[in-house]
Structures are given as C-alpha cells and as structure tokens.
Amino acid sequence: MDNMQHFLTLISSITIEKPWGIDIPNYFWFTGSSAAAFIISSFAHVFGWKKYKPIAGVSLLMAFVLLVAAPLNLIDDLRQPGRILNFFLYGWEDFPTSPMKWGVLLLMAYPILIFFEAQALYRTYFVKKAQNSRGLARVFNMLFTFGNTDLSEAAMEKDHKKGYILGAIGIPLALAVHGYTGYILGAVHANVMWHTPLMPLIFLASAMVSGTGLLVILIPLFQRFLSERKKVDRDMVATLAKLLSWFIVADLVMRFLWLTFSLTFADGEKYALYQYFSLHFEDTLWIDYVLCLFVPLIIGFTKLRNIPSVVYFGGIVTAIGVWLFRWNTVIGGQEIPRTTPGFSHYTPPMYGQDSVMAVLSNWGILFALICAVLLIFPWDEEMQDCYEGVENAK
Amino acid sequence: MDNQDNSRRSFLKKGFASTAFAMLATTGAEAFSLQIPGRDKKDPKHIGQVGKHFVMVLDLRKCIGCQACTSVCKVENEVPHDQYRTFVTETEMGEFPDVRKGFLPQLCNHCDDPACVPVCPTGATFKREDGIVVVDNEVCWGCGYCISACPYDKRYFNKRTKTADKCNFCAQRVDKGLMPACVETCIGGARVFGDVNDKNSEVYKLIHSFSTSVLKEAQGTHPQTFYISLDSRIEELFSTTQSLDDIVKAEEGFKSEWEKTRAEAHNHG
Numbered sequence: 001m002d003n004m005q006h007f008l009t010l011i012s013s014i015t016i017e018k019p020w021g022i023d024i025p026n027y028f029w030f031t032g033s034s035a036a037a038f039i040i041s042s043f044a045h046v047f048g049w050k051k052y053k054p055i056a057g058v059s060l061l062m063a064f065v066l067l068v069a070a071p072l073n074l075i076d077d078l079r080q081p082g083r084i085l086n087f088f089l090y091g092w093e094d095f096p097t098s099p100m101k102w103g104v105l106l107l108m109a110y111p112i113l114i115f116f117e118a119q120a121l122y123r124t125y126f127v128k129k130a131q132n133s134r135g136l137a138r139v140f141n142m143l144f145t146f147g148n149t150d151l152s153e154a155a156m157e158k159d160h161k162k163g164y165i166l167g168a169i170g171i172p173l174a175l176a177v178h179g180y181t182g183y184i185l186g187a188v189h190a191n192v193m194w195h196t197p198l199m200p201l202i203f204l205a206s207a208m209v210s211g212t213g214l215l216v217i218l219i220p221l222f223q224r225f226l227s228e229r230k231k232v233d234r235d236m237v238a239t240l241a242k243l244l245s246w247f248i249v250a251d252l253v254m255r256f257l258w259l260t261f262s263l264t265f266a267d268g269e270k271y272a273l274y275q276y277f278s279l280h281f282e283d284t285l286w287i288d289y290v291l292c293l294f295v296p297l298i299i300g301f302t303k304l305r306n307i308p309s310v311v312y313f314g315g316i317v318t319a320i321g322v323w324l325f326r327w328n329t330v331i332g333g334q335e336i337p338r339t340t341p342g343f344s345h346y347t348p349p350m351y352g353q354d355s356v357m358a359v360l361s362n363w364g365i366l367f368a369l370i371c372a373v374l375l376i377f378p379w380d381e382e383m384q385d386c387y388e389g390v391e392n393a394k
Numbered sequence: 395m396d397n398q399d400n401s402r403r404s405f406l407k408k409g410f411a412s413t414a415f416a417m418l419a420t421t422g423a424e425a426f427s428l429q430i431p432g433r434d435k436k437d438p439k440h441i442g443q444v445g446k447h448f449v450m451v452l453d454l455r456k457c458i459g460c461q462a463c464t465s466v467c468k469v470e471n472e473v474p475h476d477q478y479r480t481f482v483t484e485t486e487m488g489e490f491p492d493v494r495k496g497f498l499p500q501l502c503n504h505c506d507d508p509a510c511v512p513v514c515p516t517g518a519t520f521k522r523e524d525g526i527v528v529v530d531n532e533v534c535w536g537c538g539y540c541i542s543a544c545p546y547d548k549r550y551f552n553k554r555t556k557t558a559d560k561c562n563f564c565a566q567r568v569d570k571g572l573m574p575a576c577v578e579t580c581i582g583g584a585r586v587f588g589d590v591n592d593k594n595s596e597v598y599k600l601i602h603s604f605s606t607s608v609l610k611e612a613q614g615t616h617p618q619t620f621y622i623s624l625d626s627r628i629e630e631l632f633s634t635t636q637s638l639d640d641i642v643k644a645e646e647g648f649k650s651e652w653e654k655t656r657a658e659a660h661n662h663g
Contacts, residue, residue, distance in 0.1 A: 017550040019538025079536025079556040083516075086535050091517025093428040100515040100539055189613060190509055190545035268612070339500065339547040339609075340483075341631050 018334040022348040023077040025326035026359045028181050029210060030070035030366070031107075032203060032322070035178040036211020038063035038114065038170055040243075045117070045167040054386040055219050055236060057121055057379050062218060064114040065369040067177070069362060071107050076358050099183040106177045113173060117166040118377065119144060120159045124151055125378035144376075178207050185329065192269035193276070193333035196262060202254045208247040210322035213296070216240045216315030218370075220308065227380045229387070234308055241311040244318060245300025248293050272336050279343065284328070292321020430517045430533045439569065440530070442522030446589040448563055449525070449618045450577070451600045452499050454625075456584035459484050459497040463576035463585060470564060470575035474553040479561040480576055485628060496628050499585065501576070502527060502548040502561035503609065503617035510540035510549060519558065524589075525618055526565050531557040545613040563587070 037059045043049045044056035075081050087104060095101045127149050130141035148155070182203030185194035196202075219240070220232040262273055277284065296314035304310045335343045349355040373379075427433075432440040464481045473479055480501035487496045504527050511519055511527065518534035521527050529540075534557035541549040541558055552559035564574035568587075572578070577587040588595035600606075606620035609629065 016547040017541055019541040019551065074537075077537070079538075079551055080534065083533070083535040086516045086518075086533055090427050090430045090533060091515055092426075094512055094514055094517055097512035098515045098539070100513065100537065104515070184539075187513065188509075188543050190543055334542070338545060 016338065016340055016344060018331070018344065018346045020330055020334065021077065021346065021354040022327075022331075022356065022359050023073040023354050023362075025323065025330045026362060027070055027073035027077075028178075028203065028326045028330065029323045030066050030073065030362075031181055032178045032207025032326075033211040033214050033319075034063045034066035034070065035174040035204070036208045036247075037066065037215060038174040039208065040212065040215060042167045042171050042174075045121075045163050046171065051239060053389070054233065054383050055215070055240075057118075057377075057382045057386075058219060058222060059215060060114060060118050060121065061373045061377055061379060062215065062370070063174070064111060064118060065366060065373055067107070067111045067114065069366040069369055072362055072365060073359070076362075077354055099180050099187055103177075103180045103184065106173065106180060110170070110173050110177045113166055113170050117163055117170060119146065120162040120166065122377055122379075122382060123148065123159050124156055125381050127151055128381075129378055175204060179204055185333070190338060191333045192262075192266075192272050192336055193329065195269075196258055198254060198258045202251075202258055205247065205251040205254045206322045206325055209244065209251050209293075210319050212240060212244040212247055213315040213318035213322070216244060217312055217319070220312065222374070222379075223383075226374060228384055232308060233387075234306070237308045237311050238305040241296075241300040241305035241314060243300070244314065245297050248297045248300070248318070252293060252297075276332060276336055276343065280328070280332070288321055288324055288328070292317045292324070427517070429520070430530055432530055432533075433517075433520065439565065440520075440522065440528070442524035442526055442565070443569065443589075444523045445591065446524040447591045447618075448504070448568065448587065449590045449597050449601075449620065450501070450504075450563070450574075451586040451597050451606065451620045451622065453584045453586065453600070454497065454499075454621055454623045456582040457482065457497045457499055458582050458584075459495065460581060462579045462581055463499060466575045466579040467561070470567070471562075472554070473559075477550055477553060477559075479548075479559070483628075483631070485631060487625070487627060496625055498624075498628050498631075500546070500548065500609075501619060502563075503546055503615065503619045504561075504563060506616035506618060507614065509543045509545060509613065509615050513539045513543045515539065522565070526563045526568070527560075528562045528565060529558050529560065531555045531559065534558050545610050545615065546617075 040052065041056040041059035041063060043052040045060075075084065078084070087101075091098075091101070123145055126141050126144040128151075130138050130145065130149075133141060142149075179200040182200030185191070185203075186196055186199030189195045216237065220237055223229060224232050259277075263270055263277065266273070296318045299305055299310055299314040331346050335345060337343060348359075351357050430440075459482050461482055464478060467473065467480050468478070471479055480499065483498040483500060485496040485498070487494055504521075504525060506525070508521060508527050511521055514520075515537060516533055516535055518531075519527065519529045519540050531552070536551060536557050538551065538558065541551070544560075549558050549560045551557070564572075564576075567574060574585075574587050577585045586596050586600060588597040590597050590601065592598060600622065601620055604622045606622055607624045608617040608620060609624075610617075
C-alpha cells in the first residue's frame with residue numbers, strides 16, 4: 001500500500017460527504033442503554049429473579065425516558081425535519097430492504113409498550129396516591145390508573161400478569177429496537193468498517209454494557225438522595241457490578257470475533273481497516289479497551305465490587321467507553337476512504353443542527369424527563385415495598 | 395363506579411375511532427403510497443423513456459483533465475458552491491523522470507442494482523425505467539442513508555435544497571432529446587452517452603468493440619458507467635490511506651480546524 005503512494009500522487013479530488021454526525025452515536029447510545037435497562041427490569045418482571053425486584057421499576061422508567069429522548073437525535077439529524085410525515089406516507093416498497101423503515105415502527109411501539117408495563121406495575125400505587133390527594137393532583141393520579149381503582153388481590157394479580165406479558169413481548173422488542181441500529185450500519189456494504197453481520201450483536205453487547213453502567217450510577221443516586229430510605233443498597237451495587245462484568249465479557253467476545261476476522265481474513269477491505277486501527281491504535285487500546293472495559297471487568301469480578309465508589313467509577317467509564325465506541329464506529333467508519341485517498345476528518349460543529357450543543361441539549365431533555373418520571377411515578381414506595389418484601393421473607 | 399368506567403371507556407373508544415377516521419379522511423386514499431406520488435401519477439420525469447437504457451462510456455484515452463465537465467455540470471444543475479455532481483480526479487503516476495498524468499472522471503454510476511435505492515426510507519430515490527437513478531427532492535427528508543450506502547461517494551446533501559443530491563445524467567435535458575451537459579461540453583470526446591438498447595448508438599458500438607471496466611465491481615452494484623483504458627493503479631488510489639486532511643490538520647492545528655468548521659456553520663448542511 002505504501003509503495004502505491006510512491007508512484008501515485010493525488011493532485012485534485014473532492015472531499016467526500018459524511019452524512020452522519022455526532023447525533024447518530026448519541027442516538028445509538030440512548031437506544032442501547034434503554035434496551036439494557038429494559039432487559040434488567042425484565043430479570044424480575046419476566047424471569048422472576050427476586051434479587052433484581054427492587055430496581056426493576058426504576059430500570060423500566062429509565063428505559064422509557066431514554067427511548068423517549070433518543071429519537072430527537074434522529075429528527076435533529078434530518079436535513080428536512082419538516083418532512084417527517086413523508087416517512088409514514090411514502091416509500092413502503094422499500095420496507096423489506098431499508099432497516100431505517102423498520103426502526104421507526106419499533107421506536108414508536110417500544111415506548112408505548114414500556115408505558116403500559118409501567119402503568120400495570122404502578123397502578124395500585126397511583127390508586128393509593130389518588131386517594132390521598134385532592135383537586136388536580138387527584139385527577140392527575142387517577143389518569144394513570146386508567147380508571148381502574150380495584151385494589152383487591154385478584155386485581156393485583158391481573159396487573160402482575162399484564163406486566164409479565166408486556167415484559168415478555170418487550171424483551172424481543174427491546175433487542176430489536178437496538179439491534180436494528182446495528183443492522184442499519186451492517187447493511188451498508190460500501191463501508192468496510194460497518195459491513196459485518198456481527199454488527200447488530202456487537203451493538204447489543206456493548207449496549208448492555210453502557211446501560212448497566214448507567215444504572216450503576218443512577219440507582220445509587222436515586223436511593224441516596226431521592227428515596228425515603230436515604231441509603232444506598234450496597235449489595236445491589238455489587239450485584240450490578242458483577243452483571244456489568246459479564247456483559248463486558250460478552251462485548252469483548254463480539255469485538256474479538258469482529259476484529260480478528262475483519263483485520264486478518266477479510267478481502268481487500270482489511271487493508272483500510274488495518275490502516276485505520278494502526279492510526280488509532282494507542283487511544284483505542286488504552287482508552288476503549290483497557291480503561292473502559294478491562295478495568296470495570298476486574299472491578300466486577302473481584303472484591304473491589306464491594307466498594308461502591310470504585311464501582312461508580314467503573315460504571316462511568318463503561319458508559320463513556322461505549323459512547324466512544326459508538327463514535328469510533330459511526331464517525332470512524334465514514335472517515336475511511338471510498339473514492340478518495342486518505343482518511344478524512346469530522347469535527348462536530350459547536351452550535352446548530354447536529355452539533356455539540358444539540359447533543360448536550362438532548363442530555364438536558366433526558367435529565368428533565370428523568371426528573372418528570374421520578375416525580376410522577378411512585379417508584380419510591382414500590383421500591384420500599386420490594387425491600388420490605390425481601391426483608392420479611394428473610 | 396362500573397357505569398362510570400363504561401361511559402369513560404366508551405367515550406375514549408369513540409374519541410379514538412373518530413380521530414382515526416378524521417385523519418384517514420383528510421389525508422385521502424392516495425396519501426399512503428408504496429412508492430411516491432410522482433411515480434403513482436406516472437409523471438413522465440419519474441417514469442423516464444420506456445424501452446431505453448441509458449449508459450455512459452468514459453474513454454480515458456481521450457480525457458485531458460480540463461474539468462470542463464465539472465464546471466458545466468455545476469451551471470446546468472445549479473450545484474451549490476463547493477459541491478459537485480461530477481469531477482475529474484487528477485493524479486501523477488510513476489517516478490521522475492518516468493511520469494505521466496492520470497485522470498479519472500467520476501460521476502454517479504447509475505448502477506443496475508444500486509445500493510442507495512433499496513435503503514431509502516421515503517422512496518425519494520429510485521431508478522427510472524430507462525435506468526437513470528434519480529432523487530425526488532420534494533420527497534427526500536434528508537436522512538443521509540443513501541449517501542452512506544453509495545460505494546462511490548457520489549451523493550451529497552445539496553446545501554440549497556437540503557436533500558440528497560447527485561448526478562441524474564441531466565435527465566431534464568435527455569428527456570428533451572439533448573445530451574447531458576458534461577457530454578456535450580467534453581472537448582476530447584471522452585464522455586459518450588446514449589441508449590445501449592439501440593444497436594446503432596455510439597455507446598453500444600464502443601462497449602462492443604473495446605474492453606471496458608467498471609469501478610468497484612466487487613460491490614455487486616453493476617455500474618452503468620463504463621471506462622475504456624482504466625488503469626488499475628488509479629483504482630488503487632481509492633484504497634490508499636495517506637491522509638490529505640491529516641496534512642492540513644498538522645499544518646493548521648486543531649483549533650483553527652475547529653474554527654473553520656464553525657465558520658462553515660455546518661459540516662454537512
């Protein structure tokens with residue numbers, strides 16, 4: 001390859017377009033973390049693992065807010081956001097071959113499903129809240145009961161069953177809502193970095209890592225500062241840290257398969273990928289792998305997981321690390337040349353559409369939504385009941 | 395209580411039903427389309443010239459890299475500043491004193507099995523019956539999937555229309571019996587355009603009397619722009635990774651690059 005440069009010098013060419021900017025890795029991170037939070041909530045709601053019961057409700061709410069905030073990135077990325085209706089009206093001929101077409105349907109179905117599951121989970125708490133409040137607050141809380149104020153055992157059993165069914169449908173839906181994003185990239189055969197059937201699985205594995213990393217930070221924060229208990233469940237933190245490590249193992253296996261095949265056994269494309277990873281070898285190795293994957297892996301699998309502050313550090317670096325991985329994949333893939341020699345570069349603009357500020361605003365919306373659901377949903381009482389249930393059982 | 399529940403429920407049901415009906419009634423039956431309205435209405439500019447199949451032959455023995463095609467294309471198609479539907483890559487080959495210039499005119503390949511068309515979520519980009527791949531810039535919502543999907547990097551976001559844009563073989567001229575602007579202006583006669591189904595056409599004769607090749611055949615897109623005398627070393631250029639932008643970045647430094655990007659307001663808007 002270097003020899004080639006020796007006798008071929010490019011004099012003029014056109015800098016190519018990079019259609020997908022900073023919004024897209026951010027969007028992928030949001031949907032992925034949402035899917036992970038949903039799966040973790042399903043540990044209790046569907047698989048019946050009692051250990052995860054106290055955090056199942058909050059995880060479900062986090063899955064909801066992440067997925068409500070995520071599509072805003074996509075709308076911001078559109079050059080003609082006013083034509084969003086065209087997506088729904090036209091082009092259904094391309095449905096079998098355009099993963100983007102599947103995605104928007106999933107993006108609409110999934111948050112609705114989570115909302116109904118959360119409603120089933122919290123209905124009885126809303127009934128109690130409505131009974132203890134008056135005026136507008138009473139009307140507001142009554143809205144979430146869907147008019148069903150029955151507090152009998154039979155009615156609660158019915159809620160439970162509804163939650164179970166919705167959770168069971170939700171698992172494949174959650175996997176699909178994030179898996180399709182990997183599919184979008186994997187389907188692009190023009191892009192040597194994206195084009196692998198492993199891409200949806202790599203995305204799902206790293207999503208589980210970022211979502212768990214996020215919950216490791218958020219749940220203790222809620223418990224310490226926003227709940228009646230006012231204390232962090234250290235056992236839960238350790239449990240999540242260990243879970244995180246297992247997800248990191250899955251992620252590493254996927255990446256190992258991907259990189260070993262595409263860098264060694266692929267056809268012509270391997271040269272470009274090899275060059276790309278050589279150029280970014282140091283930062284990828286030390287930041288993406290050592291700091292953001294191996295360090296949290298060790299934390300979760302050793303006694304270090306019993307020290308909450310160490311676990312929080314692990315959670316933060318994995319969440320950041322997966323964001324960087326999304327960035328490196330989406331932006332890095334587009335930097336690899338297709339018809340021009342040399343890697344091109346993308347620097348996100350500071351302001352405007354698809355900019356640093358747009359992504360920060362999206363995070364602002366996420367935190368506003370978190371505050372809203374924590375205010376509206378009686379998550380604290382439910383979590384308290386779960387803990388009492390566990391303690392009584394002991 | 396039960397009665398109240400029922401009345402609320404029936405109210406909601408009626409509400410949903412009437413809203414859904416109102417939405418359907420106002421959008422009308424033709425609003426939902428497997429394709430796009432222009433194709434449903436058989437608009438001639440969407441259907442193209444049935445029975446013909448347009449291709450381009452680029453005879454590199456005759457290209458001198460004058461960029462007349464590049465400039466006339468911008469004028470004909472009102473392509474915004476700094477954006478191009480076609481251009482000629484210019485290279486230097488060999489080592490002194492044994493050197494020569496290499497030119498590679500590039501444009502949309504109007505592939506028979508395009509990578510860009512099947513991924514379009516709005517149906518805005520499609521292949522006409524005469525093989526020309528076009529974009530309806532009144533439907534495109536600017537998601538960029540087609541730009542990502544094109545192995546030839548021949549699509550871009552038009553700054554003016556804010557939609558995906560690319561070479562359309564000057565369909566607006568071809569439908570009136572004219573040649574594409576680049577073909578008409580090519581002083582060396584390197585660009586030849588026509589209907590390959592017509593055995594008397596120049597493109598038919600060229601394709602059948604010379605060996606031709608296409609770019610990136612392995613992508614499986616069956617390009618319909620054929621090159622005569624394509625030097626494989628020029629194609630190699632596509633996969634060399636010497637970074638021009640890296641050199642610029644080293645020269646200017648990160649900060650000035652950031653400022654440049656900010657000044658442009660949007661990297662790809």
